[in-house]
Amino acid sequence: MDDSTVSPARRRFFLTILLGGVGAALAGLTAWPFWTYLSPSKGAGAGEKVKVPREKVPIGQAHFFTFQGHPAVVIQPSAGKYIALTAVCTHLGCIVKWEPDKEDFLCPCHGGRYSPDGQVTGGPPPKPLESYPVALQGDQVVIG
């Protein structure tokens, strides 16, 4: 055997390292599309306003709807005044209920309570409910 050439074992080691490198590259190139495919879309319609017909929100009642991918609520505590808030409780994420007789929000999971404008009035929630800008357009309430 010619001693100046690389031994088969060395050559094989080099080839294996190369194969490993190419394999890693291919694995990455495969994982990327699969990961992106499964990832949630970046808030489809983030910034999109939602219109709710006025008759759906009687005085003293609440109307629940979807806003930017999560549940939200709009109430009319007094004639002509509309408030829109997120309906996701800031404690652990349950959806709050509106109590027309008590005129407040009650979270059924751990008894958190919020005033009509979203301030915490009782229970474990650490933060108030986030509010959204509301405007009136004819017979529609525009949130966002």
Next chain:
Amino acid sequence: MKRLKPLLWAGIGLFLLLLAVPGPVLAAETSCLQCHGAQSGRFGEPVPLWRQSIHAANGISCHNCHGGDPTVMSMDAMSPERGFRGVPAKTDIPDFCGRCHIGVKEDYLQSAHGKALGKGGPQCVTCHSNHKVVAASPALINPQSCTRCHDYGRAADIKAAVTSTDQMIGGISDDLAGLHHLGIDVKEMQGKLFSLRNEFHRLFHEVDAEKVRQQTADFQQRLGQIRQQVTVIQERLDQRKLVGGGVIALLVLAGVLAALIRKNYHEEERAGE
């Protein structure tokens, strides 16, 4: 028990094979086509002509223009009570076709052609024929057709005015069809193009070359917007091909490396023998 197993598999194989076999299927035809299709002479002529038309390709059949009831298998299908309109008189043809092609009828009636209706002027069928109606194109403006009534000069003029825009429309239409075949959602763009094309074709019917030239720039600009959208998609597709080509090359490289390692072991075995 061993004898049953191959029979079981054979049975399953047979059953699955039976699934693979097709049989003839036909969609039902209207009574108009069934009767007139079987006739020879002038009552049978329209059927093979219509089959080659763009109306047939889009599901527009006899009763859509002539009225009547396509589900009744007797002469009663053609009674006036069932809405049958029969063959229109020459001067009624623009109204007949204009029931659907409203915009074109409007422009035609304002044109020199429309004003000559009933006085030797052309109506829809003169250029478009009645049953073998094909997709409109500048090819309909040609010496044989137009010189039946006047010299070709002004016809050639307006043909020149519409040709470049029409070619743009044709080019975008072909590209969109290609993208559609690749599974790209082109419905909105095809809708916009279709609407632009109709607007442009209806404009032609005023047979006013100057008006066509004035409006060409606007049309071409709007077509340009669609063309821009198509280009963006095509660039995205080219990018996919580039990256894809790279991954394919990497795979081939991996295969070659594995084969070389295998060969290496092979040589080692042989050296060791």
Next chain:
Amino acid sequence: MSWHKRVIDWVELRLGIRDILAQNLTEYLLPRNTNVWYTLGAVLLTLFALQFLTGILLLVHYVPDSNEAFKSVNRIMNEIPFGWLIRYLHVVGSNMIVIALLLHMFSVLFMKSYYRPREVTWLSGFGLFNLGLALCLTGYLLPWSQLSFWATTVATDAAGAVPVVGDQLVRFLRGGPMVSDTTLGRFFALHVMGLPLLFGLLVGLHLFCVRRAGISSPPFGSDYRLWEPKDRFRHQHHPGGIPFFPNYATKDTAVICFFLAALLTVVIFAPTIFIPPDALEPANPFTTPAHIKPEWYFLWAYQTLKIFPSKFLGLAAQGALMTFLALLPFIDRGPERRPAQRPIFVTCYVLGVLILIGLSIWGHYS
């Protein structure tokens, strides 16, 4: 001590895997002269895994309802990032699998690897072939395009040729008189759960048979020995052979890489080879498109039916052929495996392949 040695030691103490790894990798000796056709099994395993994976991903966004199916596929192709890639991999992958299945089967036939003691391997493999075709057939309906709808109508119509119970059979397959939502429901259940489950079980049996009985030596070259009947079970050893790992593992890897490269080439540069224009229009139960044809791998069956004057005869002929193939190990009993010494078989084989190709081409143009 290196970290991976430490991990293997930990598992070894609890499960004794070093033995198993050695038996199946480094000490698993195979004949020296196997050819490249022996790698097709590994190729098929990889392609099926890919099909399974892309299928699950498609399942995340696909909706099996006749009003939503086509739109959901459109969304996957246009709105979901890389949805087009997953979908095309699945479509082209299924065709590539049929090609690999045929190559695998033809090489087994040619080398008479179905010969005893490998009859169960052959039968499970033949079952896998039919299940693969059934998966193709049921999957075809799911996009709910014109092609899906009418190709399924035509395919299920065939069952009507069975005497006595034909019509009931067609209604049973379709879940009603015509292809409809109920058909979509049952084809979806079959394609996504029923058939893959059966398939997985059969693959397990097939692999077990291959490993348990041992790999057959290729019937070529000076190492060929006539098989002698045994009085009890004996795993076929190859004492002078070479280990599966790393020798055949690298060979399998190389061929798998080339197949994947071919798959990806079609997906990137010619994805619509297997997608005719009818596949891009939503299903319309009232309009049959002209020239509906089944996929290329069913064209031979389609053309056979057109040749035979009676539908039943045509079906019976195909059924007979498939039965014959399934039972081949019990029909072809001679121990001679070298193709050069089996002139009748090789003649029938070559004729059969040519007729298959001829019928398919004819079916394409008819």
